[in-house]
Amino acid sequence: MSARDRILSKLRAGQPAQPLPAPVLDEHFGPRAGTDSPAQRLARFRTGIESFHAEVHITSEAGWPALLARLCADKKVATLLYGADTPAGRRIADAPFAGTTPRAWVGPVEGLKADLFHRIDAGFTQTRGAIAETGTLIVWPSEAEPRTLSLVPPIHFALLDARHIHPTFFDAIRLENWGASLPTNALLISGPSKTADIQQTLAYGAHGPKELVVLVINAEGEPQ
Amino acid sequence: MSAQTAHGSSTEKPIAFVSAQALRERMHTAVNDPHLRTSFRGAMDFLMAKRAAQFPDESELASLRSLSEGIRQYSLARLPDLLEQLEASLTLNGVQVHWAETPAEANAIMLGIAQRHSAKLIVKGKSMVSEEIEFNHAMEAAGVGALESDMGEYIVQLAGEKPSHIIMPAIHQTKQQIAKLFAEHIPGVEYTDNVDALIQIGRRVLREKFEIADIGLSGVNFAVAETGTLCLVENEGNGRMCTTVPKVHIAVTGIEKVVEKLEHVAPLFSILTRSATGQAVSTYFNMISGPRKPGEKDGPEEVHLVLLDNGRTQAYADEQLRKTLQCIRCGACMNHCPVYTRIGGHAYGTTYPGPIGKIVSPHMMGLEETHLLPTVSSLCGACGEVCPVKIPIPELLIRLREEAQSEPHAKPAMVGQGAGYNRLASFGWRMWARVYGRPGSYRAFSWLATRLRMFSPSKQGGWTAARTPLTPAPRRLRDMVKDRR
Numbered sequence: 001m002s003a004r005d006r007i008l009s010k011l012r013a014g015q016p017a018q019p020l021p022a023p024v025l026d027e028h029f030g031p032r033a034g035t036d037s038p039a040q041r042l043a044r045f046r047t048g049i050e051s052f053h054a055e056v057h058i059t060s061e062a063g064w065p066a067l068l069a070r071l072c073a074d075k076k077v078a079t080l081l082y083g084a085d086t087p088a089g090r091r092i093a094d095a096p097f098a099g100t101t102p103r104a105w106v107g108p109v110e111g112l113k114a115d116l117f118h119r120i121d122a123g124f125t126q127t128r129g130a131i132a133e134t135g136t137l138i139v140w141p142s143e144a145e146p147r148t149l150s151l152v153p154p155i156h157f158a159l160l161d162a163r164h165i166h167p168t169f170f171d172a173i174r175l176e177n178w179g180a181s182l183p184t185n186a187l188l189i190s191g192p193s194k195t196a197d198i199q200q201t202l203a204y205g206a207h208g209p210k211e212l213v214v215l216v217i218n219a220e221g222e223p224q
Numbered sequence: 225m226s227a228q229t230a231h232g233s234s235t236e237k238p239i240a241f242v243s244a245q246a247l248r249e250r251m252h253t254a255v256n257d258p259h260l261r262t263s264f265r266g267a268m269d270f271l272m273a274k275r276a277a278q279f280p281d282e283s284e285l286a287s288l289r290s291l292s293e294g295i296r297q298y299s300l301a302r303l304p305d306l307l308e309q310l311e312a313s314l315t316l317n318g319v320q321v322h323w324a325e326t327p328a329e330a331n332a333i334m335l336g337i338a339q340r341h342s343a344k345l346i347v348k349g350k351s352m353v354s355e356e357i358e359f360n361h362a363m364e365a366a367g368v369g370a371l372e373s374d375m376g377e378y379i380v381q382l383a384g385e386k387p388s389h390i391i392m393p394a395i396h397q398t399k400q401q402i403a404k405l406f407a408e409h410i411p412g413v414e415y416t417d418n419v420d421a422l423i424q425i426g427r428r429v430l431r432e433k434f435e436i437a438d439i440g441l442s443g444v445n446f447a448v449a450e451t452g453t454l455c456l457v458e459n460e461g462n463g464r465m466c467t468t469v470p471k472v473h474i475a476v477t478g479i480e481k482v483v484e485k486l487e488h489v490a491p492l493f494s495i496l497t498r499s500a501t502g503q504a505v506s507t508y509f510n511m512i513s514g515p516r517k518p519g520e521k522d523g524p525e526e527v528h529l530v531l532l533d534n535g536r537t538q539a540y541a542d543e544q545l546r547k548t549l550q551c552i553r554c555g556a557c558m559n560h561c562p563v564y565t566r567i568g569g570h571a572y573g574t575t576y577p578g579p580i581g582k583i584v585s586p587h588m589m590g591l592e593e594t595h596l597l598p599t600v601s602s603l604c605g606a607c608g609e610v611c612p613v614k615i616p617i618p619e620l621l622i623r624l625r626e627e628a629q630s631e632p633h634a635k636p637a638m639v640g641q642g643a644g645y646n647r648l649a650s651f652g653w654r655m656w657a658r659v660y661g662r663p664g665s666y667r668a669f670s671w672l673a674t675r676l677r678m679f680s681p682s683k684q685g686g687w688t689a690a691r692t693p694l695t696p697a698p699r700r701l702r703d704m705v706k707d708r709r
Contacts, residue, residue: 002323003323003324003325003329003533004323006325007307007323007325007479007531007533007537008304008307008308010533010537010540010541011303011304011307011479011537011540012304013541014537014540014541014542014546015301015302015303015304016301016543019301019302020294020297020298020301020302021298022298022484023291023294023295023298023488025291025487025488025490025491027287027291028287028288028291028491029490029491048504048505052507105521107521108521108522109469109521109522113435114435117431117434117435133504134494134504134505135504135505136505136509141523142520143519143520143521146520146521146522146523147464147468147522147523148468148469148522151461151464151465151468152465152469168490169490169493169494170487170490170491173486173487173490174487178451178486179450179451179485179486179487182451182453182486182511182513183513184317184512184513184514184515184516184517184520184523185468185510185511185512185513185523186511186513187464187508187509187510187511188505188508188509189507189508190505190506190507190508191507192507193459193460193461193507193508194459194460194507195375195376195423195459195460196392196459196501197374197375197376197379197392197393197394197460198375198379198394198397198399198402198419198422198423199397199398199399199419200267200270200271200392200395201399201419203419203420203423205423205424205427206375206423206426206427206459206460206461206462207373207427207430207431207434207460207461207462207464207465208460208461208464208465208507208508209461
């Protein structure tokens with residue numbers, strides 16, 4: 001018998017005869033979803049993520065590339081890495097960068113690992129949405145926007161469509177039916193990386209980005 | 225460059241093990257260390273206040289605790305089915321699943337993977353299970369470097385120590401001690417006790433390692449059976465680094481961490497971060513459902529999950545002891561424990577310190593080694609009150625005392641049952657029960673005791689080690705009541 005079979009047979013021998021009823025989550029989360037308007041959700045999201053040291057800029061569908069370019073200049077970003085094959089990525093090449101070179105991610109990470117770790121100043125990604133309750137971005141890396149794009153560069157710029165802000169994590173999972181299909185890596189991100197491991201003193205920029213900058217579009221909220 | 229040169233002192237001997245006598249001595253030493261007591265008192269007060277601030281609404285807390293308890297109990301009731309479902313989902317997603325009954329088996333599986341890849345360096349995200357199985361020790365013995373990358377774990381590894389808290393491993397170290405440690409062990413680093421500067425030093429050193437490591441190791445906070453997803457909670461980003469950058473990712477976890485549906489994770493994640501460090505949410509919640517797919521440009525090419533038993537099936541077999549496995553490892557019980565606050569995490573001598581350590585360690589190590597642990601408690605009940613999944617820790621401590629101290633019998637629920645059995649003490653208590661259980665004998669005994677009080681011994685074993693001797697009162701309560709009438 002294998003270790004697997006032995007573990008499972010021990011568990012089966014000890015398993016309670018009667019299964020327990022499935023937990024009911026709606027009773028707890030129903031009232032918490034609340035009746036917030038999209039504007040209130042955005043305000044909650046913003047308060048939350050700003051308290052985790054993220055920077056939030058409200059902009060527009062038309063104006064965000066210019067804002068991104070300006071923020072890159074302000075932060076002295078020499079190279080901005082991004083995924084070209086996305087709706088947002090296609091607009092970055094034309095953004096009015098000054099002093100910043102936008103660089104599209106090409107090929108497997110092995111080909112640009114050294115640059116990624118040592119020479120890229122910022123990464124740009126889209127987001128899938130956000131969570132109002134905690135001030136959290138939902139990021140699903142993809143072929144176009146690899147996992148490390150939001151992790152290794154010291155600054156992470158994230159584009160958020162305010163129409164996709166959910167009240168809670170539970171609502172996001174439920175409403176978008178995450179249980180049916182998840183990408184190889186899905187992320188919740190609430191601020192730049194941090195640690196309080198030395199004498200409970202909070203320090204930002206632990207191993208991931210030192211700065212998280214959120215560009216919010218469609219803040220007015222109405223669906224197109 | 226090997227990992228050993230980066231951290232001079234490697235883990236020499238397992239400390240997940242102390243004899244009863246050593247436990248008493250360690251506690252004595254700890255209680256008499258004013259520096260340790262001040263730093264733990266301060267840290268625990270800080271963590272308690274932060275947790276309290278996260279739960280301003282008592283009814284919300286009550287509802288979330290009940291829900292979380294319900295999810296954990298439901299998952300445990302279906303544990304073998306969920307493990308099989310998890311294995312099937314993960315396999316479908318391209319993750320290789322391994323099973324280990326003992327720490328040695330788990331280490332052998334992981335060493336096998338490391339050797340197949342000719343790995344020289346494994347970078348580690350925070351994993352208490354890897355501490356439980358002495359992973360670093362096993363890898364280093366086989367010539368494979370294992371480097372901790374969580375800032376707290378890195379500090380503890382540099383110091384050649386073990387974590388003293390399951391969430392904040394280096395809670396016992398001051399910034400001055402850490403500054404000294406960095407200056408001594410990291411080439412080119414000068415003494416600074418500026419916390420930001422220290423963190424940046426750690427960041428620089430460890431980023432070099434993420435880049436070149438062959439394998440990343442992590443724990444698992446929740447494993448989702450329906451989707452085949454491994455969830456990791458963290459703030460630093462080192463967990464994401466370890467699970468994303470190296471070509472191979474190995475996750476190791478106890479078999480109890482599985483839940484059925486992804487939505488079950490939402491309340492558990494919320495109550496975990498709030499109970500643990502008083503954070504509304506952690507910086508990262510990392511959901512891994514497979515290795516790099518064709519077309520994807522990064523992520524590990526192989527993902528492995530090692531499922532570890534190590535005594536968990538023993539706890540599972542007993543209805544009451546099974547509740548031990550509800551734990552989501554938040555550490556709130558230790559933050560609120562008056563004993564932990566006074567003796568710190570190292571005195572226990574077990575991988576998991578504090579109240580949770582006292583109820584899980586006997587299953588992992590057997591009662592022979594741990595029979596005193598459940599007595600390291602005042603049974604004040606704080607741990608049970610703050611537990612986010614309502615584990616009745618005080619009840620379990622009493623049960624474990626019973627298992628440890630009852631006369632050895634043929635069908636024990638635990639390995640080492642009766643290890644603390646003392647014939648004389650048992651006889652004494654049986655006599656006491658006989659005398660106190662009958663009104664007539666109790667009256668006769670108390671009458672006698674008040675008359676013979678001058679013969680009370682002045683040395684009364686452990687009691688008089690720190691207290692004045694017990695002497696019966698000159699008059700019984702019943703006599704005083706009689707006088708009043």
